[in-house]
Amino acid sequence: MSGMILLQNTAWLPEAASSIAPEVDSLFHFWTLVSAIIFVGVVGAMTFFVVRYRRRRRDEVPEPVQEKKVVELAWIVVPTILVLIVFAWGFRVYIKMYTAPPDAYEILVHGYQWYWEFEYPNGVKTTNELHVPAGQPVKLRMTSVDVIHSFYVPAFRVKQDVLPDRYSALWFEATRPGEYTVFCTEYCGTQHSGMLAKVIVHPREEFEQWLESAGIPEDMPLAELGARLYREKACFSCHSIDGSRLVGPSFKGLYGSTRTFEDGTTAVADENYLRESILQPGAKVVQGYPNVMPASYASLSEREVAALIEFIKQQQ
Ligand code: CUA
Structure with missing residues (x-):
């Protein structure tokens, strides 16, 4: 397909950093160029005819239009050929885009409200940072938790919906x-x-x-681990x-403050309150902040919970 790569000026597109990107761009540029030529042609012809055949006298009767087989044939054949070219070209790129090479490195992707989690073959998990090797096909097997x-x-130049209860996939190099x-x-x-997330190539x-050292070291101080x-x-x-308002309460000044809940009761945000809020976010719901926290945080380890509490305590 590399023979079909043309018009590589991508100044007006995002940088092209995958093997499929130049092919997608070529197709896009080709179609944009053809559309521009057709647009100029149609508008030009229209303008010409409007001026050339405008009515000059009140009693002027125009010549009857004669059927011209050649012209008629041209506007059937030319667009058909163009559409077929783009179909064949687009179809080849599409098939390539959606057929991962069998040796692709597979990474699991979970979509959550509102972040991405990536799981590597060796069990390492990252959030909002997808690490991949350059020059190797990577296949993402994706599903949504919500x-x-x-x-x-x-x-x-790749995009794919991520759905609950099933896998979708995409690949790139x-x-x-x-x-x-x-x-x-x-x-x-x-x-x-x-x-948003980052792909780090x-x-x-x-x-x-990176893959070997991506586990969390056991001796990391709690506050640092929390961060x-x-x-x-x-x-x-x-x-x-x-202190700015997002979906959940800000961590700034949270520790030690008095919280008012939906049922009107109050409590001071101490370690036990923070612990409960992380593990069972629905237990006490702060006024004005309906609970939408994913239940997935219940799977944090004791040490991770302690680390987050330590981090929250520091946000004064
Ligand atoms: Cu997830 Cu929009």
Whole structure:
């Protein structure tokens, strides 16, 4: 297919960083160019005829239009050929885009309101950071834990809906190391617009190293681990640390404050309150903040819960 790559000026498109991107862009540019030519042709001809055959005298009767087989044939045959070219071309790119090579490296993707979780073959999990090797096909097997999301990496020119109760898949081969943005492109609730992730493309050897060292070290201090979990478990997508209002209460000044609940009762936010709020978010619901926290946080380890509490305590 590389023979069909043309018009590579992508100044007006996002950078192209996957093996399929130049092919998608070529098809896009080809069709844009053809459309532009047709547009100019049609508008030009229209303008010409309007001026050339305008009525000059009140009693003027126009010549009857003669049937011209050649002209008629041309406007049937030319568009048909164009459409067939684009169909055949598009179909080839489409098949390539949706058929992962059998040796692709497979990563599991879970969509949550409102973050992405990635699970690697060795059990390592990351949140909102997808690490992949450059120059190797990567297949994402994706499913959603709640509502429909959509996984979109403009730099790779790949996009695929992520659905609850079934797998969808996409694949790409990143061509060069760097960081690229993942957008959720299916409206999935309040924080949809904040459901962003990064694809971090490593040189191949570096990826192996990253994968080996990606586990959380046992001797990491609690506060530091808490800060890391806040990021990696995507607490930030609903809880700010600067006091600004997101879906959930801000962590700033949370510890030690008096909370008022939906039933009118109050409690001081101490360690036990924070623990309960993480593990059973529906137990006490703060006024003005309906509970939409995923139940998945109940699977945090004791140490992780302690680390998050430590982190929240620091946000004064
Ligand atoms: Cu997830 Cu929009």
